[in-house]
Amino acid sequence: MGRYVARRLLQAVLVLWAAYTLSFAVLYLLPGDPVEIMAAGGGEVTEVTEEQLDAVRAEYGLDAPLAEQYLDRLGAALTGDLGTSVQTGERVSAMVAEQLPATLQLTCAGGALALLLGSAVALAGAHTRRPWLRQLLLSLPSVGASAPTFWVGLLLIQLVSFRWGLLPAIGDQGWRSLVLPALTLALPTSAVLAQVFAKSLRDALREPYVETALAKGASRARVTLRHAARNASLPAFTVFGVLVGNLLAGSVVVETVFSRTGVGRITATSVTVQDIPVVQGLVMLGAVAFVLANLLVDLVYPLLDPRVTTGGAVAR
């Protein structure tokens, strides 16, 4: 178990380092210069000299050789210093800290809703005896997974907010403004969850212990919920990490469509203006969330199913 944990931790660190390096490479390979973009201002042709630009580049350390920049930034990042935004001059860590609560609220609500929706659809699909209903329920996830998030969001806004006036379409004040964005965010995620869960439920219901339970007189509902669902939820648990990634990526679109603040919004704006320190900070945030989620899965899984650690060792 000790070695298993150590290996997982090491992998997590490697993934973080790879994410940092890859994002650094991609951002620096892009054409364009964040300082020029800042100096281009708004709608006017401006007269800023090359010397004035160089001064700002030097201030941000953007004039040093690439390798040096990479090492400097990596070193600083290790101590928790993610640099300052080229556009606003604000510290990246402060920016992220300020925006994170709103995104956490949204992704947690979206995640909970996705869990609820996804398992409800899968359970109902497994439980029903009407073939047409089962077919309908089990094809819902494919629809949910393929509907573009921004389209779903706009549709909900049009109907629920603009036409019926039930909920606000804009902003992030109060729980009422959270309903539509959380639902929009939950739909594609719940679809993934429902697909995985439905499949493992189907497999579990074919297991001999199900027949035994039925033969002993347990009701179908009891067998589905207590026996099969418990075993079938294990595979679904493994996609937890993927879902966290999904929710974070989805927040970029959802926050923009619903005019909410949050990490997703600053991602969209800072990518547009190539604000390298901010984008890198966000990539790291995403990577950390992803790694933590997967680490959690890896560490909890053996507790749920002891075969995992030993099996893993053998498979190598």
Added chain:
Amino acid sequence: MRFSLSPSSPASSPSLFPTARRRPAVPAALLCGVLLVSGCSSAASSSGSGQGGGEPVSGGELTFALASAPTCADPQQAGTNDTIYPARQLVDSLTDQDPETGEIVPWLAESWEVNEDATVYTFTLREGVTFSDGAPVDAEALRRNLDGIQELGPRAPLALSYLTGYQSTEVLDELTAEVTFERPNAQFLQATSTPALGLLSPATLEDDPADRCVTVVGSGPFTLEEYRLNSFVRQVRREDYAWGSSLWDEPEGPARLDRLTFEVIPESGVRTGGLSSQQVDAIGGVAPQDEATLEASGLTLERRANPGLPFSLFPQLERPIPADPRVRQAVSLAIDRQEVVDTVLSESYRPATSSLASTTDLYADQSDLLAHDPAAAEALLEEAGWEEGPDGIRERDGQPLHLDIVWGANFGPNQPSLELIQQQLREVGIDVTLRTVTIAEYNAVREEGDYDYAWSNTTRTDPDILRAAFSAELANLSRVDDPDLEALLNEQNASVDPEVRGPLVERLQRELLEKGYLVPVFELTTVLGLDGDVHDLDFEASSRLQFHDTWRG
């Protein structure tokens, strides 16, 4: 040398890419999620004088929805129009400019004098004006503001441009200051009316530039309550305000609204719906296709063409095909500007009628040079040796007549406009490829010079924008190498007297078209949507907004 793809347009719909919804390996999926989302933010620019509608009342609140997030609360560091709208309300300027006549009128400066060659400006400030932290608005504060802009450097791109050649400011007495430039700088007078040169409290000037984006103190009719990045800007009126611009209804009194809130709503459909469902009171960046819907539901539309350079094609004169003046003329003759406006835009928009938009100071109508005449275009191409090829594309020495046009999505209707222009050029035998780039890439592509024409616009009220755009020492958008033009560009910036400057600017507008240094197509127009009870939301001369006189009722 600076080009800017102005993210300064109304109705630019941020493009939402469906996020990569597949998940391959672990962090790669995330990374892609982050990197793919390059949208285009845009700022709306606007102007609008309100309707009447009874006696103005004091009090009440107004929520205005912006299309893109203000990047900073400090007007001196503002770049995009959506940053300027809220920032404008916090500061006063030395002068104001009449949007109707272009005349520069007193505001913080009671009077001013400019020497013969526009190198020395002497301002006399009005008495009794204070910043909202109590500090006096005096000659020393003016000096510190202008000096401070030099220190801000490229963080204050607009203000810095207005102060090109700035030498010093001398405090003559408590309320009189003399600003000196190394060389003639006639555009400075108009620049003093812009928010970029609005005056900030000396205490604010001491602060770190980044901190000034969040807390900033001016002498304007509103004070900053809270600025939250990507979310909102909240402002409250200053009760003892009594030194408004001479252009306002009640310059001696405070603003009429108690509170002013700017929200950011990136999606144009959500802005429109938010206005119709009264979740906000006014919106910027109304898309042309939404105008009819809004008007049909009883909302008010306010519109004003942005001064400056219209949306235009700028040739890359170092490339062989656009280097030929006959080809450049043919391109202009082949474009049917009216059709672009009628098909892709709305009645709010005007086809370009000169090198400058019609709301620019010293604009002169040159529409005779911007006629649509495909036959003449074809004749010119024939003359230049471009013969009709088998597939309708002209050829010369086996080379097809092909133009590569590069553009950025800073304004929603750019794409349909350019696609129509592509068809129009095809009709005279010119083959066009449209290449879209992100705002981030745009500068790099222009610097590279690997294109035939580039598409952009620029907002500025002073005609000196022509020098900023075409001078070989400045942005030089078309890579012009033309000493005669250069001399003329500098000459017009050497006198503030419209009698002297007017004819020069008119000649410039004409010459630029005759030489084909730009092909203007239509004027960017700021279109606002207002709830029926919003009145007197005023456009400044730059088509940006002034809320002092605005009231509800």
